[in-house]
Amino acid sequence: MELIIAKTKEEASRKAADLIACAVRKDPKIVLGLATGSTPETMYSNLAEDCKAGKVTFADVKSWNLDEYVGLEPTHDQSYRYFMNAKLFDHIDINKENTHVLNGLATDVNAECEAYEKEIKDAGGIAIQVLGIGSDGHIAFNEPGSSLVSRTRKVALTPQTIQDNARFFEKAEDVPRFALSMGIGTIMEAKRIIILAFGANKADAVAGAFEGAVSAFCPASILQMHPDVWFFCDEAAAANLKLKDYYAWHGEEVLKEELGG
Numbered sequence: 001m002e003l004i005i006a007k008t009k010e011e012a013s014r015k016a017a018d019l020i021a022c023a024v025r026k027d028p029k030i031v032l033g034l035a036t037g038s039t040p041e042t043m044y045s046n047l048a049e050d051c052k053a054g055k056v057t058f059a060d061v062k063s064w065n066l067d068e069y070v071g072l073e074p075t076h077d078q079s080y081r082y083f084m085n086a087k088l089f090d091h092i093d094i095n096k097e098n099t100h101v102l103n104g105l106a107t108d109v110n111a112e113c114e115a116y117e118k119e120i121k122d123a124g125g126i127a128i129q130v131l132g133i134g135s136d137g138h139i140a141f142n143e144p145g146s147s148l149v150s151r152t153r154k155v156a157l158t159p160q161t162i163q164d165n166a167r168f169f170e171k172a173e174d175v176p177r178f179a180l181s182m183g184i185g186t187i188m189e190a191k192r193i194i195i196l197a198f199g200a201n202k203a204d205a206v207a208g209a210f211e212g213a214v215s216a217f218c219p220a221s222i223l224q225m226h227p228d229v230w231f232f233c234d235e236a237a238a239a240n241l242k243l244k245d246y247y248a249w250h251g252e253e254v255l256k257e258e259l260g261g
């Protein structure tokens, strides 16, 4: 895993956006896996700016999102389809028909999840998967205890996640208790993973993911088993890492190389 530590969320987001834009320029038909939550918002704004400035085009890009709440209409302002349109798709030249978000209203949940996995496979698999990390170490909605080889399925949110996400709803009781989520096994099949974490409330999860034992109790720790992970943090989120200076030094070097000097 490579770790890039920036002073601020803005600086880290810009670097992560550069890595994605560079990959899209190299492969204009790239398949992206996308994430929601407050974490990737700044990076998505950066990509939208790049697209408007003519530095990158998403015209032939396809995307699959990680997860969706069960029971929310795509037009609900807290649904992840709504989020993706509002924060990214409405501001770039992507064809919305090439963007995919799980249907949280599906009556046959298993069929929905199986079809989603098949679509990703038929598209050639995800080249770059964007991830955030929950304060409990979750990735997508794979909460502690999720099988490390799980596939796309219906999952139950932990009380911690419900509390963390209550800020987006009027009250905690409005946060859906269930979601459809790509599994950890699904995520691990992406060729490259770009994970972002900002703020002191992510510091324990980042330390668990990076330096803890690989365990279903911290689902993000499975990323230690992936050959191509780029972790972008601000200083607050990286604060609990024992070897952070070493990771940061090496991360900067390889990022420079990756972006072409």
Ligand code: PGA
Residues within 6 Å of the ligand: 036, 037, 038, 039, 040, 131, 132, 133, 134, 135, 138, 139, 140
């Ligand atoms: P956040 O959520 O970006 O809203 O902090 C991250 C996550 O739960 O993956």
